Amino acid sequence: MSTGTNTKCSLMDGQRVCCNNEYATVRYTGPVVGASGMWVGLEWDNLSRGRHSGSYKGREYFSVGRPNSGSFVRSHVVDAGIEFIDAVKEKYGLDESAVNEEVIEGIGGRDIIVIGAKFINKKQSNFSESFSINLYNMKVSSITVNPLYEHLLPKASLLDLSNNLINSWLVVSNVTFFMPNISTLSLNNCRMTAPLNDSEASMISSCFDKVSTLSLNKTLINWHDLPFVSIMFANLRELSFCDNSAQLSGLPSDSFAQLQMLLLDFNPIDSWDLVLQLGRLPGLTELYCNGCGIPSVYFPDSKEDQFFPKLSLLSLKQNKISSLESINQLNKLPRLVELSLTANPVLSLDKEEYARMEVVARIGGMVTLNKTTILARERMESEVWYSIKYGTQWFEAKATSDVTEPDLMGRFLAFHPRYREIVKKYGEPEIGQLKKTSNKLKDSLLLVNIVVGSIESGTRVVSKKLPSGTTIMKLKIIIEKVFRVDKKKQLLSYVSAGTSNKPVLIDNDYRSLSFFAIDNNDTIIVTSS
């Protein structure tokens, strides 16, 4: 853990430092009234380390972005970080002490044998062959151009500088002196300050013209500084901008012209309007907005061609989309083929399979939903199910459209924009399919009227609700209880409701009411033999 030359005068305001494994930004260096010696005022990344907001005993020395994140420390505990080239050598450089088979006292009393350490070290220390450099958490704070090491890593295309102490884009641009062919750059967790103006940004941009993938997660870069990023990285294809507490706003029209993939996960985007503004990006094919708190999705009708013209993958997991109307809107995207909607309330509106079928039916061009391909058969089943589900409403709307409520059809189609298309493909749903069968026992009871003698004789008629599966034996027992006619002497017959047919004899005691086709409101005539 090298401390470098960090006397108090070499620490600058805004410099990123590390102190006991916690990262902080220097905000003040100098004396503090009420305490002896020289102090360094830090704004901690981790709020729990902070004691105050930059003031001590009534005097304010510096201001902090978030309240209670500041404190004063002695300069000797502050680690200003190391040079890039030193970090590379420390991690990947030739280690004379490496052996190919090393035995370490390990777990549970057993030895751990590490094999191949020397071989790997030899291979990795050959910098001219390295293809990726990872300096995660190595406290790199500066990258100074050193003519000795020009093009040290000619084949290296991936550089990961996450969790380091770099804070300036100018410093990052020096990396290309060592790695001319860099194409993937990762600066997660580095709190970068934006370039001052466009000209500075364009000066840097010549260094980064080969960078196609950039990762800026948790950097707390403001959204309105992104145009600078776009100028610096003119050929950027993929940008990862997650977890930045970014408040989205518009972007200038020529920024990110080549951008194809954009990740905005876990940013607090509360409204879809903000995302919609990204629709102007001409090359965008993949957009990820997982965990952003988006409540609904919509695309304006009038200029729909201009919004997300090439978008083929949209990922909206863990959001708050709760209405099917959003799903309808997604159908407007011309090129959308892959969609992810897991953990949204809209998928819990119905049973899991039904929710999936509903989404599949509402978006016609979709090929993959939640990373599972929609086969042709599944699409057909979903669309037919969808047409049956809303069939009654469709027929109602059709029936009343010309006469009483012309608007009903309009409203129906507004909520089911694909319905017409589906009906054209598969035909209208059958009336028989639309009938709702109730599974409740209550609804499947038959009302039968029981009369002794004959219908005309005027004796009392008792109405009873019986399930259609009641056996005649049971019916006879019921009649015995009610009319006190001995069941062995009962002769039953029935007359269908509303007809004057001859009574049909019920002869078999072991069959049920449904066997004899006894329906609602039929009359059962009891005679005694």
Add this chain to the structure above:
Amino acid sequence: MSTVAREVMSVHVGQCGSQVGNACWELFCMEHGIEPNGKIANDNKVVDNSFQTFYNETAAGQYVPRALFVDLEPTVIDEIRTGTYKALYHPEQLITGKEDAANNYARGHYTVGKELIDVLLDRIRKSAEGCSGLQGFMVFHSYGGGTGSGFTSLMLERLAIDYGKKSKFHLPIYPSPEISTAVVEPYNSVLTTHCTMENADCAFLLDNTACYEICQKNLDVERPTYSNLNRLIVQVVSALTSSLRFEGCLNVDLCEFQTNLVPYPRIHFPLASYAPILSNEKAHHEQMTIHEITSKCFDRENQMIKVDTRAGKFMACCMLYRGDIVPKDINAAINFMKNKADVKFVDWCPTGFKVGINFQPTTIVPGSEMAKTQRSVCMLTNTTALMDVWSRLNTKFDMMYAKRAFIHCTWERGWKRGSSATRGKTWPRWSETTRRLGWTPSLFKMNMRKPRRRWKKERNLCCQVNLPETF
């Protein structure tokens, strides 16, 4: 590496084996830059010849996989014959019969299998003759299917006769507890394990349910299909064989697995787990440090078979790191592992941990849900918790056998009832013998008071048990 000895031949048996094999060779070709027609792309010069352990170089400069696909019915292999990689394989490598084994071990082993076994062995012999130093075989098959179980055991018996000293490694797909494709899977599995117990050197069990759950939880796939599972499985296979296919230190070889992971010849079932398994978007914002991937390996969620390792003890452990990893990071990871309290070793087995590093990072097939990561680790542990796996299988077997359910299928097809007095008798004793084999709790929960004597006795028991002959 000028002369390449240590060739490995892979044999893919049955539908499962062939489909996994297809995915496997697809990935291997991507890793080595071999195009679907077998040629190396022009701009990649062959720097490292190590991949010739798996590929044969023909005179025309084409690289042909040293693999054989065999199935008793043609549909699955026909898909390979007409698929993207049809130009990669020689027609003689794809062997098919006409009538399949219908999930029946006896058909796979006796009736239908015996027609095809000679053809297969002939092709194996031809391929082996072209090798300067054949190291061994890798067999991909399932336990539950008819071909995968019956034909594999037949093949292994014959291979043991012809190539006795070569290592034989299996990658069987164990019948999963929840997703079952055939009712007679327990029969097929038990029979094939019995027959291959003597002949196989190491079997890396893989389970469909575990892979399904990994796909659902880690990769966010709503309904995983077999192709999702296969792509996951082949990443594990790639990690296992990476030390053979890329230049590296010799000691992390396939043969070394045998030495390190298999304390006794019958306890040759290591559990594989792999980390990190991430979907594309997660890979962009999750930093996969060595600590994280090492700890994920010990997680139940990253295991390739559903078993609770905390219930058992470790007998041996091998960790294979791949990618952008420096030895210093390994030391840090080891210190981390030391603090893991739940890693306990048995006291009657002297082996410990072996940690290996390979330079080459993982490659993924385009269109795969898994993200490409710069570093990954595959952990192989021989743990006593796998006893659970076998006892599950045994219970199912016992339940069915107690009622003699589905026995008639196998009896009619293969075994003639009463043809030999011993045959009738040995079947019911089979479940008893599996218990005696070494899968009993008593083997693993040793009597602490007199460890040494008991240990020797138990070791003798499991090494020298005279198993009845195959039916």
